Amino acid sequence: MCLAQAVCAGPYKAAADRLAAGLPAASKVAVLPFLYIGEDEKSRGGQVVAERLTTELAGDKKLRVLERALLDKVLGGPRLDAAGLAGEDGARKAGKLLAADFVVIGSLYRGNGGRLEFNARAVETATGKIASAVAGGVTADWLEGLPAFPGGKMPENAVFKLCWAGLRALERSDHAAAAEKFSRALKEDATGACGLYSPGLGWRARGQARLNLGDSAGAMEDFAAGLKAAPGSVELLSARAEAYITLGRTAEAMKDFDAIVKARPRDSEPWLRRGMAQAMFGDKEAAVKDLTRALELGAIEPMAYAVRGAMLMFQGKLAEAGRDLDKAASLDPDLPETYFxxxxxxxxxxxxxxxxxxxxxxxxxxxxRPQGYFERGTCLAAMHRFDRALADYNKALELNADYAEAYCYRGALLRTRLRNDEALADFDKALALKPGYVRALGARASVYFDLGRNKEAAADLGKIIEQENPPRPERYYDRALAWGRMGKFKQAIEDLDRYIAQVPDNPAAYEARGYSHERLGQSAKAMADLAKIKELVKKKVKPSPAGAGGRQ
Structure with a gap:
């Protein structure tokens, strides 16, 4: 069983269904290439995502979706940001030229966690109003960095035709067909030049197809073969680094980024990309260093200032962070990450x-974009504006039904209004979407604790303790309280011992442990804890925070 139908359908089908749901039957719809924020203008990502979304929308029989060929003929194949077609006003202009009822436009960008995200909205040509919108995450499973055609003309040789067919299959997400086409091309030319005088291209492309098919070992073999054919190829190193990131192999990804920087030390782009990767991996100091070097080398990239500002903020350098964010806003007043x-x-x-x-x-x-509503809702919750915060969390989940964090935070908000059944349902949903989510486990433990469901509270706290390295001391305190409520005083003492070893000045911990000793008939130990409480009170020691029944 799937957690949600959208997960099983895939991001493009799910997005198409959400967009189509807001459009009248028999509507004529055009999908323009998406704007790929922060990437090279030659990137194919925006076009690929738009084409995949077009394919899925075309499967909805209630809509009439215009073919890509017609868009190219009427609009001349423009980029969104190059022909004044960006935004709702630009969409209206394109819609009138195409005689379309609705025009779908969107953006592709790296989120703050490094995840590749997209948003799309269907704009009504007649009014410029947004009829439906959707956001989601995708994988960059297409091929970037394609060489230019010699003389600007598409080659006629057989090897190139195989590679071109493989490329188109890759962009259609037909990865098996792509792998087969590139395999045939590699049999004809083991250098993988694809008839373009570009050694390694075929290996890189088949490696991407294999990676998309789940054959990570085969993909790495292909990338290695490509690097033998084209030693030091920045395109191959970049592709392999991105693959390593997908596989969670951080150290190996950074080695490839290091090699790219070494190969092009005077070029700002390698420093920029490595800096972004460092930020994604949470290495704040390294990210700041690389992004600073990229900017010194002439990168005029508002996202670089925005990300460096974020890293400086996480380092506690708030004034410097503020200056970077001001610079990002001056370069691009409409960059959402700056305001985030x-x-x-x-x-x-x-x-x-x-x-x-x-x-x-x-x-x-x-x-x-659901994240905007989520962050605003969290801010409103901190300001105790319950109704508005709840409305924002609801909106975030309307836009993305698989937003684990939004379920978790909405559950925490509902708990403050004693709507515990609804809160538990939200925490359960968050954990179904994101197993092991510590914040949701802690919040659910809090509700269990409030409801007297101590066994379940202890179980959730145990899962947190297994994951945290090292566990926060209050986890032991909270679980000890649950053990005590269940009459499991031995386990309570063990957890309180762990807590007191790290927080030796909290009288409440000695009180709880002393009570447990007393219940087990250990009078001497109970008296020792009582004496410790008197000592702390006499010294007027300000106690460190204890737990809060599974607090987050």
């Missing part, structure tokens, strides 16, 4: 009204 980080920065400074304003701008810039 600004909101977090203001929140850390306790400037909640300004944080709310930043998230308001983020939502205004991208009303189809």
């Amino acid at each position: 980080t600004r909101g977090l920065l203001y929140g850390r400074q306790g400037r909640m009204k300004e944080a709310l304003q930043a998230f308001e701008i983020m939502v205004e810039l991208e009303p189809w």
